[in-house]
Amino acid sequence: MFDLSGKVALVTGGNGGIGLGLALGLAQAGARVAVAARNEAKSAGAVEQLRAAGSTDSFALPMDVADEASVQRGFDALAERCGGLHILVNNAGTTVRKPVDQLALAEWQQVMDTNLTSAFLCSRAAHPLMKRAGGGKIINIGSMMSIFGAPYAPAYGASKGGIVQLTRATAASWAVDNIQVNAILPGWIATELTDAARSQVQGLNERVIARTAAGRWGQPKDLAGTAVFLASAASDFVTGTAIPVDGGYSIAA
Numbered sequence: 125m126f127d128l129s130g131k132v133a134l135v136t137g138g139n140g141g142i143g144l145g146l147a148l149g150l151a152q153a154g155a156r157v158a159v160a161a162r163n164e165a166k167s168a169g170a171v172e173q174l175r176a177a178g179s180t181d182s183f184a185l186p187m188d189v190a191d192e193a194s195v196q197r198g199f200d201a202l203a204e205r206c207g208g209l210h211i212l213v214n215n216a217g218t219t220v221r222k223p224v225d226q227l228a229l230a231e232w233q234q235v236m237d238t239n240l241t242s243a244f245l246c247s248r249a250a251h252p253l254m255k256r257a258g259g260g261k262i263i264n265i266g267s268m269m270s271i272f273g274a275p276y277a278p279a280y281g282a283s284k285g286g287i288v289q290l291t292r293a294t295a296a297s298w299a300v301d302n303i304q305v306n307a308i309l310p311g312w313i314a315t316e317l318t319d320a321a322r323s324q325v326q327g328l329n330e331r332v333i334a335r336t337a338a339g340r341w342g343q344p345k346d347l348a349g350t351a352v353f354l355a356s357a358a359s360d361f362v363t364g365t366a367i368p369v370d371g372g373y374s375i376a377a
Contacts, residue, residue: 125358129154132206133355134199136160136189136246137216139170141315142265145344146213146351151179153352155211158202160187160246189216189242199249209253211355214243214287215265219280219317221324232279239283240290247294251303259302261355264291266309266366271374276325284309288366295364304363306354311370313342337372346371 133150137143138159147157151174159167159174159182167184174182183205187198202209218238220231243264254260269281270288288307295305312318312332318341322329333339350369353359368374 126352126356127154128211128352128356131155131210131355132158132202132208133211133213134158134160134185134202134209134246134250135213135215136187136242138213139163139167139184141317142310142313142344142347143213143215144170144173145347146215146263146265147174147182148177148345149348149351150211150213150355151177151182152348153356155179155355156206157182158185158206159183160185160189160198161216162186162188189246190237192245195242195245195249199246199253203253208257209250209260210257211261211263212246212250212254213263213265213351213355214246216242217265217280217283217317219277221276221321222278223275224278227278235279236283236286239280240286243287243290247290247305251298251301254303255301260304261359262294262303262305263351263354264288264305264307266291266307268309268311268368268370268373270307270309270366271368291366292364299363304354304359306359306362306364307366308347308350308354309366309368309370309374310347311336311342311368311373313344313346315344332373335373335376336370337376340371342369342371 188194267284
C-alpha cells in the first residue's frame with residue numbers, strides 16, 4: 125500500500141534541504157519525481173541523486189513558484205512529458221529574520237509569495253491533472269511556526285500558519301475529486317536555511333536540543349516516511365491533517 129510505482133510526483137524546491145529529502149523518499153518508493161525550482165544547476169545535481177536512488181526517469185522542471193505564468197508553464201510541460209500528475213509536494217520556502225517593526229513590506233511579500241501563494245498557485249494548477257487521473261495527493265510543508273510564535277519570524281510564521289488553513293480548505297473542497305490534501309510540520313531540521321538561523325539567533329541550537337525529546341536536530345530524511353505515507357494509498361482516508369515531524373519538540377512542557 126506504500127508502493128508509488130507508476131506515480132508522477134512534483135516537488136517544489138526539491139533540489140535541496142527538506143525538499144530533496146522528501147523527493148528521495150518518494151523516489152525510493154517508486155515514484156517518478158520532477159524537481160521544480162529556479163536554480164537549474166542545483167536541480168541537475170538533485171536529479172542525479174534521485175536517479176541513483178532508483179527513480180531513473182526523474183527530471184528537473186524550471187519554475188518560479190511565486191510567478192503565476194511560470195507555474196502554469198511548468199505544469200503544462202509536466203503534463204506533456206508525463207501525461208499527468210499524481211502527487212504534489214508544496215515545499216518551496218524562504219524566510220527573513222526580522223521583528224515586525226523592522227520588516228519591510230517587500231520582505232513580507234517575498235516570504236508570503238514564496239511560502240504560501242506558491243502553494244495556492246501549484247495546487248490550483250495540479251487540480252485538473254489530478255482530477256483527470258481520478259484522484260491525487262497534495263502535501264503542503266508547514267513548520268513548527270505553524271503552531272508557535274517567534275519574534276524574529278513574523279512573515280514566515282504567518283505564511284506557515286496559512287499553509288495549515290489552506291490545507292484544510294483545499295482538503296474540504298477537493299475530497300469529492302478523490303484528492304487528499306495534508307500538511308507536514310517539520311521540527312528543527314538541519315538544512316542550509318536553519319544553519320543560517322543557528323548563526324543568527326543566539327542560543328537557538330542549545331534551546332532546540334534541550335526541548336526536542338529526541339535530543340537532536342532532525343535530518344531531511346526523517347521526513348521521508350511521512351511523505352511516502354501521505355503520497356500513497358495508505359492514506360486514502362486521511363485528509364486535512366497537519367502532522368508534526370519534530371522529534372517531540374511540540375509536546376514538550
